[in-house]
Amino acid sequence: PVMPYTRPRTKDGYLRKYEYVYDEYFDAYLCPEGQILPYRTTTRDGYKQYASDPLECKGCPLLERCTQSKNHTKMIHRHVWQDYIEEVDHLRHTELNKTLYAKRKETIERVFADAKEKHGMR
Template identity: 50%
Template sequence: MYVCPAGQELNYRTTGRTGFQQYASDPEQCKSCPFLNECKQSKNHRRVVTRHIWEDSKDGVRNNRLNQGLWMTWVSRQSEPPPLAAISWPSTAPAAFW
């Protein structure tokens, strides 16, 4: 659920074929809104927020990418040499492979 600057809830309206969801405000409440000039200027006094259905997942990935603890873990793993078992050939390789 999304909220406009005046505190009005933007209700779910529809999902398009490309996966974008639309959330819209009530135009009757927006007509008398003090934030109308700052929020959105439209002829029908309606604020519409469009967001993709995967946007929540993408936000989570962005937050993990910017997390300092995860970044330091990645940096420390880059400086360590890989274990010998990770770079050796598997013992179950076919004979034609050797």
């Protein structure tokens, strides 16, 4: 797969998702302060939800940088295909993918433009 880079959309001043460590064996996240965010549920959109314990978060020194939640709960969403997304992100740095991505504007994008302009697929 040849995919573009998409930057994290976390608000400035808050902890980014990559600062929380995902434990594949226990299917849980670990916050920078050492609290475990266990799996809670899976949404209809295919995202697993991991939530912290509000009683432990209440006195955390990183609470202001962690969440805006009124009940002091940090929620992290992880797509069910996140392992594949991480593999694509890893492949993005290879020389082969860089070469293929550079050719995208000459091949695929032109086809899309023709389809939109000449064939009414806008």
